[in-house]
Amino acid sequence: xxxxxxxxxxxxxxxxxxxxxxxxxxxxxxxxxxxxxxxxxxxxxxxxxxxxxxxxxxxxxxxxxxxxxxxxxxxxxxxxxxxxxxxxxxxxxxxxxxxxxxxxxxxxxxxxxxxxxxxxxxxxxxxxxxxxxxxxxxxxxxxxxxxxxxxxxxxxxxxxxxxxxxxxxxxxxxxxxxxxxxxxxxxxxxxxxxxxxxxxxxxxxxxxxxxxxxxxxxxxxxxxxxxxxxxxxxxxxxxxxxxxxxxxxxxxxxxxxxxxxxxxxxxxxxxxxxxxxxxxxxxxxxxxxxxxxxxxxxxxxxxxxxxxxxxxxxxxxxxxxxxxxxxxxxxxxxxxxxxxxxxxxxxxxxxxxxxxxxxxxxxxxxxxxxxxxxxxxxxxxxxxxxxxxxxxxxxxxxxxxxxxxxxxxxxxxxxxxxxxxxxxxxx
Amino acid sequence: xxxxxxxxxxxxxxxxxxxxxxxxxxxxxxxxxxxxxxxxxxxxxxxxxxxxxxxxxxxxxxxxxxxxxxxxxxxxxxxxxxxxxxxxxxxxxxxxxxxxxxxxxxxxxxxxxxxxxxxx
Numbered sequence: 001x002x003x004x005x006x007x008x009x010x011x012x013x014x015x016x017x018x019x020x021x022x023x024x025x026x027x028x029x030x031x032x033x034x035x036x037x038x039x040x041x042x043x044x045x046x047x048x049x050x051x052x053x054x055x056x057x058x059x060x061x062x063x064x065x066x067x068x069x070x071x072x073x074x075x076x077x078x079x080x081x082x083x084x085x086x087x088x089x090x091x092x093x094x095x096x097x098x099x100x101x102x103x104x105x106x107x108x109x110x111x112x113x114x115x116x117x118x119x120x121x122x123x124x125x126x127x128x129x130x131x132x133x134x135x136x137x138x139x140x141x142x143x144x145x146x147x148x149x150x151x152x153x154x155x156x157x158x159x160x161x162x163x164x165x166x167x168x169x170x171x172x173x174x175x176x177x178x179x180x181x182x183x184x185x186x187x188x189x190x191x192x193x194x195x196x197x198x199x200x201x202x203x204x205x206x207x208x209x210x211x212x213x214x215x216x217x218x219x220x221x222x223x224x225x226x227x228x229x230x231x232x233x234x235x236x237x238x239x240x241x242x243x244x245x246x247x248x249x250x251x252x253x254x255x256x257x258x259x260x261x262x263x264x265x266x267x268x269x270x271x272x273x274x275x276x277x278x279x280x281x282x283x284x285x286x287x288x289x290x291x292x293x294x295x296x297x298x299x300x301x302x303x304x305x306x307x308x309x310x311x312x313x314x315x316x317x318x319x320x321x322x323x324x325x326x327x328x329x330x331x332x333x334x335x336x337x338x339x340x341x342x343x344x345x346x347x348x349x350x351x352x353x354x355x356x357x358x359x360x361x362x363x364x365x366x367x368x369x370x371x372x373x374x375x376x377x378x379x380x381x382x383x384x385x386x387x388x389x390x391x392x393x394x395x396x397x398x399x400x401x402x403x404x405x406x407x408x409x410x411x412x413x414x415x416x417x418x419x420x421x422x423x424x425x426x427x
Numbered sequence: 428x429x430x431x432x433x434x435x436x437x438x439x440x441x442x443x444x445x446x447x448x449x450x451x452x453x454x455x456x457x458x459x460x461x462x463x464x465x466x467x468x469x470x471x472x473x474x475x476x477x478x479x480x481x482x483x484x485x486x487x488x489x490x491x492x493x494x495x496x497x498x499x500x501x502x503x504x505x506x507x508x509x510x511x512x513x514x515x516x517x518x519x520x521x522x523x524x525x526x527x528x529x530x531x532x533x534x535x536x537x538x539x540x541x542x543x544x545x546x547x
């Protein structure tokens with residue numbers, strides 16, 4: 001390991017691995033990944049199910065299999081990896097302080113940094129479930145790590161709160177390992193994960209799903225003994241008389257993910273309160289010059305394929321910055337993207353028109369409300385339509401994207417604001 | 428007699444809701460699919476439903492106590508628990524390479540179970 005690096009990547013999940021690979025490919029000489037676990041791969045190592053890579057690689061891989069490809073490629077490109085080391089601090093001058101059992105205290109200087117710390121799960125404290133505080137309430141991802149990597153079963157009889165993909169996949173996994181999954185409860189009136197996971201994780205094993213239901217309280221002293229489930233109205237208020245006591249010894253929470261940005265916040269990177277991640281430009285540069293961000297640390301993706309894609313862009317941008325191919329200040333003439341009709345947020349937050357001279361720029365967004373009808377995803381500068389494409393439907397759980405074409409260069413260069421709308425399409 | 432059932436296609440993340448009209452195990456008509464994998468899935472669901480299976484097996488001398496494994500092809504749905512029992516009895520030695528065969532021709536299905544990753 002060296003003292004100075006062209007690019008230092010924080011985290012070796014799919015975003016970090018892709019960033020390191022792209023940085024090397026773009027000509028960065030010394031690239032280092034710092035990882036707190038004892039092996040690279042991040043959360044993919046515990047996602048042992050298949051379904052990864054279908055979109056971008058056109059192959060159906062398991063999580064560890066998907067990680068393995070990128071670990072092998074990073075190794076072949078001579079990316080340095082510092083394992084078992086936790087980054088404690090990153091300064092705007094791009095000095096990285098890390099510490100670990102093997103390496104001790106390490107201080108490194110980087111010409112460019114890629115933040116790829118991923119995201120964290122929401123916990124019981126964040127959704128405020130009343131009742132006792134016994135053992136046996138865990139996040140679904142924690143349980144996944146125990147069952148798939150460490151080899152422990154956290155209980156025998158489960159209730160799962162949240163119909164996101166992790167919750168449903170854990171329902172199947174626990175059933176495979178001989179546990180009884182009594183129920184999956186979802187506060188929304190619709191499934192929040194993918195339909196295919198409803199089929200192959202719940203329907204296949206007769207695991208009941210109740211929509212518009214939540215946990216009213218947890219019962220038990222030392223260990224969970226039951227949860228009280230309740231139906232909710234459209235404002236999430238419990239409907240009296242619909243309570244049901246479900247005996248169980250474990251409650252798993254699959255209630256959302258939040259980008260992990262303690263380090264970013266500490267170093268003064270500006271964060272978007274809607275996504276929970278840094279404000280970024282089309283190359284994923286944050287508000288701090290030379291500091292880039294890749295993957296779920298920016299906004300939570302549905303598919304790992306798109307995390308890889310974002311990591312590749314961030315890594316290439318970081319290498320170009322490190323090699324002095326781009327300015328040391330963020331571009332001055334940038335155009336800001338704005339969430340318009342039925343759009344919750346847009347990433348990137350700003351676009352430098354010059355980027356369009358090299359190729360199209362992809363915008364990604366989520367809608368506020370589901371639209372089960374044909375829609376246009378469109379970008380406008382004032383009244384000028386810059387780009388649009390058709391979708392069969394738009395759902396909050398499924399990220400949308402829109403390419404700004406190269407021919408939009410002149411319009412984007414003159415524009416100050418690009419508004420993205422998702423509107424009804426008359427077929 | 429013709430009968431119409433709703434199936435959700437699991438071939439890709441889109442998850443199309445298929446209306447499958449069939450006579451016994453013979454598909455007559457499929458609507459609601461957005462690609463030609465939908466009708467194929469519907470026919471397979473009626474005659475020979477299969478699923479990819481991923482689980483873990485014990486590993487001796489590995490960097491972790493468990494090795495993740497997966498079926499090389501979708502496995503007959505009705506025999507998944509039988510397969511899991513067979514894999515639970517298995518113990519392999521490290522080091523293991525990704526895609527190494529862990530259980531060949533599982534339960535005589537012609538499908539191999541492979542390692543998902545390298546394990547030193």
